[in-house]
Amino acid sequence: MTGHPKILNVELGSKSYPIFIGSELLTQKSFITDHIHGQQVMIVSNTTVAPLYLDQVARQLDEYNVEFIILPDGEQYKTLETVNTIFDALLKSKFDRTSTLIALGGGVVGDITGFAAASYQRGINFIQIPTTLLSQVDSSVGGKTGVNHDLGKNMIGAFFQPKAVIIDVNTLDTLNDREFSAGMAEVIKYGLLGNADFLSMIEENIELIMNRDKDLITDVIFRSCEDKAQIVALDEFENGKRALLNLGHTFGHGIENTFGYGVYLHGEAVSIGMHMAAMLSMLEGDLSKEDINRIQNLLSKANLPTTIKKSMDSESLIKAMSLDKKSIDGNIRLVLLKSIGDSLITGSYSKENFNTVVSNFCH
Amino acid sequence: MTGHPKILNVELGSKSYPIFIGSELLTQKSFITDHIHGQQVMIVSNTTVAPLYLDQVARQLDEYNVEFIILPDGEQYKTLETVNTIFDALLKSKFDRTSTLIALGGGVVGDITGFAAASYQRGINFIQIPTTLLSQVDSSVGGKTGVNHDLGKNMIGAFFQPKAVIIDVNTLDTLNDREFSAGMAEVIKYGLLGNADFLSMIEENIELIMNRDKDLITDVIFRSCEDKAQIVALDEFENGKRALLNLGHTFGHGIENTFGYGVYLHGEAVSIGMHMAAMLSMLEGDLSKEDINRIQNLLSKANLPTTIKKSMDSESLIKAMSLDKKSIDGNIRLVLLKSIGDSLITGSYSKENFNTVVSNFCH
Numbered sequence: 001m002t003g004h005p006k007i008l009n010v011e012l013g014s015k016s017y018p019i020f021i022g023s024e025l026l027t028q029k030s031f032i033t034d035h036i037h038g039q040q041v042m043i044v045s046n047t048t049v050a051p052l053y054l055d056q057v058a059r060q061l062d063e064y065n066v067e068f069i070i071l072p073d074g075e076q077y078k079t080l081e082t083v084n085t086i087f088d089a090l091l092k093s094k095f096d097r098t099s100t101l102i103a104l105g106g107g108v109v110g111d112i113t114g115f116a117a118a119s120y121q122r123g124i125n126f127i128q129i130p131t132t133l134l135s136q137v138d139s140s141v142g143g144k145t146g147v148n149h150d151l152g153k154n155m156i157g158a159f160f161q162p163k164a165v166i167i168d169v170n171t172l173d174t175l176n177d178r179e180f181s182a183g184m185a186e187v188i189k190y191g192l193l194g195n196a197d198f199l200s201m202i203e204e205n206i207e208l209i210m211n212r213d214k215d216l217i218t219d220v221i222f223r224s225c226e227d228k229a230q231i232v233a234l235d236e237f238e239n240g241k242r243a244l245l246n247l248g249h250t251f252g253h254g255i256e257n258t259f260g261y262g263v264y265l266h267g268e269a270v271s272i273g274m275h276m277a278a279m280l281s282m283l284e285g286d287l288s289k290e291d292i293n294r295i296q297n298l299l300s301k302a303n304l305p306t307t308i309k310k311s312m313d314s315e316s317l318i319k320a321m322s323l324d325k326k327s328i329d330g331n332i333r334l335v336l337l338k339s340i341g342d343s344l345i346t347g348s349y350s351k352e353n354f355n356t357v358v359s360n361f362c363h
Numbered sequence: 364m365t366g367h368p369k370i371l372n373v374e375l376g377s378k379s380y381p382i383f384i385g386s387e388l389l390t391q392k393s394f395i396t397d398h399i400h401g402q403q404v405m406i407v408s409n410t411t412v413a414p415l416y417l418d419q420v421a422r423q424l425d426e427y428n429v430e431f432i433i434l435p436d437g438e439q440y441k442t443l444e445t446v447n448t449i450f451d452a453l454l455k456s457k458f459d460r461t462s463t464l465i466a467l468g469g470g471v472v473g474d475i476t477g478f479a480a481a482s483y484q485r486g487i488n489f490i491q492i493p494t495t496l497l498s499q500v501d502s503s504v505g506g507k508t509g510v511n512h513d514l515g516k517n518m519i520g521a522f523f524q525p526k527a528v529i530i531d532v533n534t535l536d537t538l539n540d541r542e543f544s545a546g547m548a549e550v551i552k553y554g555l556l557g558n559a560d561f562l563s564m565i566e567e568n569i570e571l572i573m574n575r576d577k578d579l580i581t582d583v584i585f586r587s588c589e590d591k592a593q594i595v596a597l598d599e600f601e602n603g604k605r606a607l608l609n610l611g612h613t614f615g616h617g618i619e620n621t622f623g624y625g626v627y628l629h630g631e632a633v634s635i636g637m638h639m640a641a642m643l644s645m646l647e648g649d650l651s652k653e654d655i656n657r658i659q660n661l662l663s664k665a666n667l668p669t670t671i672k673k674s675m676d677s678e679s680l681i682k683a684m685s686l687d688k689k690s691i692d693g694n695i696r697l698v699l700l701k702s703i704g705d706s707l708i709t710g711s712y713s714k715e716n717f718n719t720v721v722s723n724f725c726h
Contacts, residue, residue, distance in 0.1 A: 080447060084443060087512055088514070091513075091514035119482070119509075119519050119520060119521060120518070121518055121520075122508075122509060122520045122521055123521070149450055149451075149454055151455065152454055155484060156483065157482060157484075158521060159485050237485075
């Protein structure tokens with residue numbers, strides 16, 4: 001399949017755009033250049049990804065005025081100050097409204113660059129080249145861009161759609177195992193929340209997928225993006241159904257916030273969170289013990305944690321969870337499973353069952 | 364007409380919103396409260412406007428959790444740092460995605476607050492209460508929000524529509540004469556660029572308008588917003604026809620940039636710029652000497668300058684003009700008049716005529 005990507009069109013009216021998924025896409029010009037309209041292009045990357053792929057991308061752009069900015073790597077740099085350094089660079093180089101920003105890197109680079117593109121001169125062209133599995137299956141669809149604030153994650157940002165997303169699965173060759181597994185948490189999420197067939201496909205092929213078989217990975221990314229695109233198309237600005245994508249995330253954010261940066265990767269916290277949501281769904285009478293085992297088994301085969309390894313008390317977790325953006329008047333809304341492949345958003349579950357789950361996972 | 368406003372609906376599909384224009388609107392609850400959906404409201408104002416109108420507005424909101432933030436007054440505070448102080452306040456008060464930002468003040472307060480509303484949690488409710496004639500006839504329509512950067516004005520921002528705009532013409536009672544005249548430059552602009560009937564109406568009533576007759580002012584603001592709304596509806600994201608609104612602005616920005624802040628008000632620079640654009644239109648064979656006299660006469664009756672009073676050299680002005688956001692590859696695109704009430708955007712005018720106009724105004 002080298003060079004012949006799968007193409008997913010994300011349908012959002014005048015904001016529709018294609019996602020190209022396949023091998024060796026970064027060695028071909030047209031996937032990028034077809035989506036550049038002016039002459040000025042700025043590539044935003046970070047100190048980890050730039051040494052690996054910046055040359056390859058820049059080589060496709062020899063007909064343009066190309067500049068680049070290399071950010072330090074890490075979530076702690078996902079700030080308004082960093083966005084401002086991009087504005088500085090754009091203005092110093094006199095980039096106009098026809099210029100294009102390319103995000104080359106993982107979710108952090110994509111979120112920062114997308115917000116810069118949304119806000120520079122009230123919006124310029126934006127192309128995403130996600131290089132981690134997590135960003136390929138998550139940030140490619142949905143148009144969420146933004147940065148953190150000292151007082152909260154992702155509190156500043158915009159909904160802003162890219163002109164195109166180019167996913168070269170070869171970039172996964174340089175991704176470390178732990179990051180790869182973290183991406184798999186989101187992949188498994190799509191199966192659990194709405195696509196039982198996809199979940200079965202992942203289960204049947206989990207060893208090959210974990211060995212990063214190119215054809216299978218291409219298919220897995222395509223189906224993940226397709227599932228997410230269907231949900232986003234129904235609810236672009238996150239007023240309803242889109243919240244289903246938060247399966248495992250409310251518990252997960254609580255775990256991340258309690259431990260702080262660097263203990264669990266986002267995907268790892270989501271993996272534990274999905275296990276917790278599944279447990280609560282079982283206590284609510286919707287899942288069987290076999291379902292729980294099946295979920296835990298798959299997450300384990302993807303080398304993901306399903307329990308909290310470090311000591312954490314219930315109160316801290318619940319407090320962190322109630323700060324979630326989606327909680328309304330302190331009531332923690334959760335995504336629970338009705339069955340494997342079917343989910344709902346609800347604030348009306350037994351608080352006793354909720355407390356049971358939390359205290360079972362905390363110690 | 365006290366309390367019974369004129370209502371203009373700005374038609375932008377799902378982003379449509381009403382503009383209420385009339386006397387004593389700030390003493391009535393419903394104009395504001397009908398457009399607040401959550402419980403949390405933050406009023407953003409400045410040190411000049413807050414002492415005059417903040418109490419009046421806050422009094423209508425006794426059923427809500429209201430906070431306010433008072434910015435220093437002046438264009439020099441229209442920065443990303445100021446927007447960040449609004450984010451700080453919103454997060455410290457734990458304002459969620461259902462909260463509402465109200466901009467109470469002139470264009471600077473509106474631009475800053477609008478961008479904060481566009482970016483906080485990727486977009487929250489926004490209500491505008493413009494208190495200067497300029498912001499009432501200009502910022503009420505079009506959704507342009509944003510801040511300045513050291514290297515350029517309005518370089519960072521978003522297109523973001525308010526839920527409602529409330530124009531209480533009584534707020535003009537406290538506006539100084541010079542600011543009132545600056546607002547009139549934009550009013551006259553709408554007549555010149557596309558509405559000869561409106562221009563005649565302004566000419567016939569200019570003395571009463573300058574005396575701030577409430578009924579006439581209400582009508583003038585309504586017709587200005589209506590004209591702008593018609594153009595914006597055709598071109599929300601400023602890719603074409605919307606540039607007609609820049610009549611006088613490319614020359615005007617050049618004058619503002621050359622002299623720096625504080626010499627000319629924006630409207631004053633636009634007034635000179637419209638005179639320059641009209642002169643060039645005459646040299647291009649489209650306006651008569653009588654037309655020029657008519658335009659200059661009306662601007663003078665509105666107490667607006669029509670010539671550059673301080674010394675300025677042609678080269679500086681041309682250089683400043685070619686930095687304009689709308690210039691493409693160094694070619695300065697201008698809005699010129701085909702006749703009074705009819706305009707076009709063009710880059711193909713005689714450079715000799717252009718230079719003649721510039722050197723006639725510079726000395």
